[in-house]
Every structure is written in C-alpha cells, then in structure tokens.
Amino acid sequence: MKQSELFTKTRKEAPADETSKNAELLIRAGYIHKEMAGVYDLLPLGVKVVENIKEIVRQEMNAIGGQELMMSSLQSKDIWTTTQRWDDDVVDVWFKSELKAGGEIGFGWSHEEPITEMMKNHLSSYKDLPVYVYQFQNKFRNELRAKSGMMRGREFVMKDMYSFSLDAEQHEAFYQKTIDAYHRCYRRLGIGNDTFVTFATGGAFTEFSHEFQTICEAGEDEIYINREKGIALNQEVYNEKTLKDLDVAENELEKVRTAEVGNIFNFGTRKCEEMDLYVNDEAGNRIPVHLGSYGIGVTRIMGVIAEKFSDDKGIVWPEEIAPFTVHLVTFGKNENIFREAENLYHDLKNAGIEVLFDDRDIGPGQKLNDADLMGMPYRIVVSEKAAEKGGVEITKRSTGDIEFVDPARVIAHLTEG
C-alpha cells in the first residue's frame, strides 16, 4: 500500500505511561494503540502482523487435523458451575456481568467448559473420535496487574485448541503431535531457537502440563535450560529428583528469563466426567472422553517478537510475520526517479510481494527513520544516488547488508532470498 494513505503516524517519543520496550516500539511505529492498562487496539499494521501470526498457526493446526471454529465470548454461568470453576475464589480472572433480563454471564477467559458442553451435541460414538477443534479468539482475563505492554493483558488474542480423544493412547499421540506442531510454529515465527518446552506442574485442574517458553528479558518466568541436551525445566520443578530423572547436572544448566508463548494441558477424563460427555464404545459401554487443551498467545507473541527483534532504531520483523516484505522508499525532486519507484511498486505488487511504498512528500531523513522504526525486512531505496551506484539500493533490516540491484532484477533478487 501507499504510505500516504496509511492513516497511522510514527512518533519520535513513546508515551510516558509505557515503559516496556514492546509497547513503546509498537506504539511509536503505529502498530497498536493503548485503550487502557492491558488493553490495546490493533491498528492496520498491527492487524497485518497478527493475521500473519494466525495464518502460520492456522496452517500448522490444520496440518495435524485441527478444524477451525469460533466460540462466543459471552459464556453461561451454569456451564462453569458444573465444574466448580465459576467461583471467583477458584478462578480469579473472571470478568462477569449481568443480563438485563436477569442472570449472570461471564466473559470467556478459556473455553474448555463451553466447548465440552457443545460437543455433547455432536459426539456420541467411539466412531466420532478423535476430534480436534481450535479457534482464534479474544480472551478476557481480569488480571490484578496488567503489565509489560502486550505481555500480560486483560484482553488478548489467543489460539486455543481442544482435543477430544477416545482413550489415553489416542490422546497421548495427539499431545505429542501438537508439541511438534508448536515447534514448527515457533520456528516459522522466528523464535524457534529460543523457545523451549518445559515441564511444569498442572495446577489444580490438570494432571500435568507443558509450557513453551521463549527467552525474553521482559518475560515473567525463569527456566533452566541445557541447549545441547534440549532440556528445559521450570523453576517450580527444579529439584534433585527431576535433575536425576533428566540425567543432567546442576552446573550444566543455564538460568534464563522467559515469556510463556504456549501452554498445553491434559485434563484426562475428569472434565468430561464432570460435564457428562460420554461416548459408546464398540461394546456399547458409556466411556468418558479424554480432553486436552492447547493454547498459543497470539498477541503476546507479537510483543515477544517486537521485544526480541529490535535495535535502537526500531523493530526488526522476521520475514514471515512482517506486515510488508518490502518498504519501498524514494526521495528527491526528480520525477523520473519517482516514476521508476512507482513502477517498481506495481511490479512488486503484481509479483505478489507485500510492499509499503513511501510516496510521501517529506525529507529523506524522516523516511529512512520511519523505515527503520517500522521494521520491514527489506528496504528498497530508489534515488539518484542509488541509480549512480547501479540501480536501486536493497538493505536487509536484520543485518544492515546493502546491495545495489538492477531494477529489473529486484523481484528475482528477493524471491531467490
């Protein structure tokens, strides 16, 4: 798109009420707007980033058999009462409201109960299993203290998947498959090397859980990792017994600060027993279904990436999630140069390359600074100076490497990687 048509503006200074790097950068570059503590609007650029993250996750969930749906945000009190999870003493992040017609409702912070209830209408035989469903949805959590910009919010986008399996083996197989799929997601999101599966306690409602933790200074967790052995464990299970079980010594572990970017739970059959989701087996016996729950914090990942991949000039988006692959910049009064830039803009678009064309009538310094701040993977400058050096200038944002390329070869250059 043309930058002159983008309504958002960049700013030199971050608002005084934001101290986290991720929110500062995302606000300055025009990706998000703060609505209130822990609640952010996604601006056009932000929507593109979130959609890119969602698309990667969507592809990987579909690849392991996930079916996408979308549950409501408003939830019924009755459903949560059956599992004792309506009470604020049990779940302390509820947002609740009252219906004018009478009765209470909740704003969804998770969907295990509603989706299990809904599945009662569709699952009745062992032949119906397994079923894997997922959604991208705004979750509401009444956090006592929102913090760190996009890292811990009160309203945020989450991918949540639920597995309904016939038995423990079937459940376990999918659970492992999901771990692999999650690894693929994080790799494509650009944080694969810094993301570790860690064994963690399951809390009061599950038997056990695994967390996906990404090394990030702004994170809230601390884990112990051994990169060579691929071992990672949460502080809460860091003890002699676990170390012995994993065959790793204390001095082989590195303590790192991390942000939780995913979490998966095994509910066993407990939830379905509580909620009365049973199917008939071959012999006609009613057996409870195994439930698993798998989350990825989509908007949190946006924050983690902005936080991790940035320098003193701005954001450095990984290629697969950048809102645009190319930031096309031109300056000077030379009309031929501008026309050449415009032609390249159309050529890139026609080649299916996402491009942001800075066609604004402002000075070069502002354009270059904006390009650095906004963080597209490639900046292409069309100018007289570049033309003298042999074409257009292509700068890779992540490395700063500069190449001068014949305008006719730009698309080939980009697609060759």
Next chain:
RNA sequence: CGGGGUGUGGUGUAACGGCUAACAUGCUUGUUUUGGGUACAAGUGACUCCGGGUUCGAAUCCCGGCUCCCCGACCA
C-alpha cells in the same frame, strides 16, 4: 491485593503559593531543503485527572477518589 511512584495542549517536558501556564515536537500556511527527523516565518492547539478544602490568591499545599507505571503476590 500489599508496597512505591505518577498525572500539565495530540506527544515529550518546564513553571517559588503570585503577571496572560512556558519550551520542544506535532499539525496548518508560505519560502527553503532532498541520503538520516533541513532552515526560517506566521498560525493552531490546555476547564493543569476528578471532587472537596486551606488561602486575598492553588498546576503548586491538605483530604478523598480515579488513572497509569514499577516491585511483590497471582498466573488453569
């Protein structure tokens, strides 16, 4: 929820209890400039978070509330 801070044009900051709340930036207009937020000029823009109190006089002091940030707690 405990503790600590904060609140002034869109944004970032300044102002002893005392002149018309100042400066920068942004935005508008004109000239200028075109490889790192160019320069000049003229404009624009604020119930100083809300409510009470003290005082001849409050952005400034006091009380209450709210907001946002940080530390801790919490995090299915």
